[in-house]
Amino acid sequence: MKKLRKKIYMTAGYNTTSLGTGRREFNPKKPRPGLEHYIKEAGKGVLDQIGGPEHVDEAVIGNFMAARFNKQANLPGFIPYIDEGLQWKPATSVEGACGSGGLALMNGIKTVLSETADVVLALGVEVQNTVKAIYGADILAGAGWYQRRKEGHAYFFPGQFSDRAGAYYEKYDYDRARKGMARWYANAIENARLDPTAQEFQNNVEDPYAQAYGMKPNGRSFVDHLTILDCSKVSDGASAIAICSEEGLEKIGVDKKDATEVVGWAQVIRNITNDPTNLTELETIKKAAHQALESAGVTVDQLGTLELHDCFSIAGILVIEALGLAKPGEGCDYVAAGKTGRKGELPTNTTGGLIGWGHPTGATGVHQAVTIWQQLTGKAGNAQIEIKADKPYGMTINMGGDDVTVIAIVFKRGE
Amino acid sequence: MKKLRKKIYMTAGYNTTSLGTGRREFNPKKPRPGLEHYIKEAGKGVLDQIGGPEHVDEAVIGNFMAARFNKQANLPGFIPYIDEGLQWKPATSVEGACGSGGLALMNGIKTVLSETADVVLALGVEVQNTVKAIYGADILAGAGWYQRRKEGHAYFFPGQFSDRAGAYYEKYDYDRARKGMARWYANAIENARLDPTAQEFQNNVEDPYAQAYGMKPNGRSFVDHLTILDCSKVSDGASAIAICSEEGLEKIGVDKKDATEVVGWAQVIRNITNDPTNLTELETIKKAAHQALESAGVTVDQLGTLELHDCFSIAGILVIEALGLAKPGEGCDYVAAGKTGRKGELPTNTTGGLIGWGHPTGATGVHQAVTIWQQLTGKAGNAQIEIKADKPYGMTINMGGDDVTVIAIVFKRGE
Structure with missing residues (x-):
């Protein structure tokens, strides 16, 4: 094998x-x-x-x-x-x-x-x-164990990741987390504005960071711990x-x-009938990301760009932690400091990701690979980032359900 | 390749x-x-x-x-x-x-x-x-192009294959066709009675052939050209x-x-948005079956057993013709003569097939491979047929939709 x-x-x-x-x-x-x-x-x-x-x-x-x-x-x-x-x-x-x-x-x-x-x-x-959307939310709940659907929120998956966000706020720090999540949103919009196919391409809000940071989660109108700007559309x-x-x-x-060359990958599945053991960790993604990097013989600091599955801003932050880019509880600070921004340490979701580019669910994993291909081969148009010689690799992390079906792939430019 | x-x-x-x-x-x-x-x-x-x-x-x-x-x-x-x-x-x-x-x-x-x-x-x-079942029929209509669903029968797929049966009756001969279809049903029941997991295992009708031949298609109570005994359940x-x-x-x-060894296969897809060009031919199955046999270097007369996709009795007969076992219009006679029976020329669907064993739709293709494995390795229990030395091969033909998604696999016993 x-x-x-x-x-x-x-x-x-x-x-x-x-x-x-x-x-x-x-x-x-x-x-x-x-x-x-x-x-x-x-x-x-x-x-x-x-x-x-x-x-x-x-x-x-x-x-x-x-x-x-x-x-x-x-x-x-x-x-x-x-x-x-x-x-x-x-x-x-x-x-x-x-x-x-x-x-x-x-x-x-x-x-x-x-x-x-x-x-x-x-x-x-x-x-x-x-x-x-409210009926769509029930359909999308089929990504979880439907037998437990009634225990969840009407907006089932926003509810699942709201629970994760709530646990993160409680374990670490509400305001630091919200700052990271607001920066996540602002990066998504900034990047989407550079890609004509992105759902947020025409977004012209003057200060997306201020907009997101100023909006407070409110369980009476939506889920307890996320705002609509924390969610992909x-x-x-x-x-x-x-x-x-x-x-x-x-x-x-x-x-x-x-072309890009595939240099490593991992495909890891968690039992859908079990709840996550730790709400502030994406265990399956952690395993998949490390397996993929290991199989490629690449370390995370050799990644020049990353496409990760930010169905919700909190998921983006938890993936950063799962990759070991920040310690548990510090992913929010990593993002808030601009390290995932397009000129940051590890430019992430450079065409907007799920929140900025959009999340046609079955397409997302392929869209990630297309973005990495564009970036590594210099075809990203206005969204092009600089790929530095010492960080030649790109990576995709795609997730189905709440950390259940995970695929991670490591790429480099063909040569 | x-x-x-x-x-x-x-x-x-x-x-x-x-x-x-x-x-x-x-x-x-x-x-x-x-x-x-x-x-x-x-x-x-x-x-x-x-x-x-x-x-x-x-x-x-x-x-x-x-x-x-x-x-x-x-x-x-x-x-x-x-x-x-x-x-x-x-x-x-x-x-x-x-x-x-x-x-x-x-x-x-x-x-x-x-x-x-x-x-x-x-x-x-x-x-x-x-x-x-009537709502299930609408769900199953998703195997066809749903944009055209309203043009079809309430029982959509029985309606599709009823149209095929009607064309067959008209082009060839109603009574000969009905005799072949009745024999198809009788074989299915006879074989299912030998397999304890079959849906018709407990069927104790005295003369299934007479039952099926005596039942006339009636468009007022079901579809025009098939009876319920022509349909998998x-x-x-x-x-x-x-x-x-x-x-x-x-x-x-x-x-x-x-174990069985896979010696050839074919996977062939037809455009779901097109109607079949000829109602009395399964064109995709024909291509797939011939490709599979050719890739295995096997001729149809070397097949010792066959599992084919008899979602409807007429489909069974049309697959026999697609394989070239009988000329167009004569598949019904081939079946009526007992050649697909468990002691016939080519024992087919030896644990009952879709009509006799059952048709849990997503399971059927795997069930076919299990039956071939059982027969070729002598593990079929009461349903065991004799595999002769000059006909050591088994074949599965699995179909999705109306001749749209076809998979054919040729097996022999491992050695």
Whole structure:
């Protein structure tokens, strides 16, 4: 057994717009593009960069809840809808809640390692604005153990992470935590404003930090310990990327320097029927991040950029601690000091992350890999950060449920 | 690119009971086991045969519609619920409607080929008796393109295959077709009576052939061209199997002769947004079956047993034709002549298939592989057929939607 019996690359990433509140073109009272549209747009976005469908050997779709948001399953059947040239080819759909996109990447990686494909089209998609947010919250509660759903908040997952935030405030310090969380939000908006596909691209609030710090959690109107600015929004969107062997890269005519190379990964699952043992720690993410770095032979200070799963600002801070970038209780200070900012020690979620770019749940893991590909290969446009020679690695951390299904991948630029 | 860069085996199969109408213990008015129960029972059934959870490197669950039948997603999180020894290991969930089980097998096969695992626990599960059948039919319609759902019958998939049956009657011969379909049903019941886990195990109708042949399709009470005996029932159940490399088999201490070896496969997808071009042909299945046989270097007359996807009796007959065992329009005669019977030319669905054993949708593809494993290794108990030396191969054909997501696998006994 080994993790990478041959070299694996990713290239030709594409993101649709993340559509939802915040985008001017979003109007909940008018018809909007459906699941099919997003799959086709993202899929074609990749095909256009790799010379067409004939170069795709296999495809995989990551999706969480089309079954309920769109009453649609059998998602492999939508791959040939992208382009008739994909008809009759193998395709799969994978699910692991908000980690579905990361599972699509892992499926593609393993498929290329298996040598049954040289080029896999990996796509993530979610279209959630088909129902009102409060009903959507009940649908999304299926990422937790639904048998316990009634014990939770009406807004189930905000409730779960509100409990984590409350425990963090109590164990450490409310004001320091809120300062870190406000900075988290401000960074997300600042980065999203640089990416035209981001849900918060058009956000023009003058001082997002002041806005977030000034807003106090209020259990009477929402959950006890988070404000709406601590939460990722409801999003429709898709992201896609090509996962290739060396032979695959040659076939599609893409130079290695225009691709990222996968240098390590981890896929770690926690029992969904158990509560987390410690509300102020993301235990599964901690294991996955360390396994991924170890398998890559990379230390955290060699990371030049990071895409992490900030479904909630508190999750962002807890991932920073899980990575060992700050001690328990000090992740908030690390963030407040600007170290995760785009010019900080470890530029994180450089196109806005889940809170700024958006969180079309099944797409998120793929979107993370697209952002890392853009940054490491110099294709991030206005959102481009500087990748320094001594910190050449990028990392994605994608989570499904409350620290249940975690996928972490370490990348470097191809060479 | 190649299909099998190393040898792949399957062993240690396990089926739960397929629960639903027909089983005496089934009472729709009383509480029944849930999704969790079936996952745990089937998973433990495999672990008990392979020396425990420490031998499992990775797991995959095939499931179609837990999101709607059980409001549950994030299914990878239930793998550690089988046994805490599986906690922190990689797991994935795959979906392709009623082909989800086959996709779980393909995921496991590719994972072992990738060398990231030597032993994959592959499991399929569905618990559908949570809603009344007419609402369940609407949920299952998500295996087709839901945008067109309203054009279909209330019982959507029976309606789709009723259209196929109607076209078959018109193009060929109603009475010959109905005789083949009645024989299909009678074979299913005869075989199911030999397997204690089958949904029709306790069926004691004296003459199932006469019962099926005597029942006429009636569009006023059901669909136009099928009776309820032409349809698989609503089922709850799970099946699981271990997918191993040679090293994996050694690790779990299973002799090759107690395993099947995968000698060929195909995974073929048709555009779900298109109607079938020919109602009397299963085009995707035809391609998949021929690709699978070709990749194995095996001809159809070398098959000693076959598990095919008879969600409806007409589908069974059309698969026989797709395989080239009979000419178009003569599959009904092939079946009527007893050639798919347990002592016939090609014993098919020897534990009852979807109509006799049951059709817990996400489990079916895995159940097929378990049956082939049982038959080829002499573990089928009362349902055991004779495997002749000149026909040593077994084959599974699993379908999601109306000929959309197809997985075909060719097996022989390990040696």
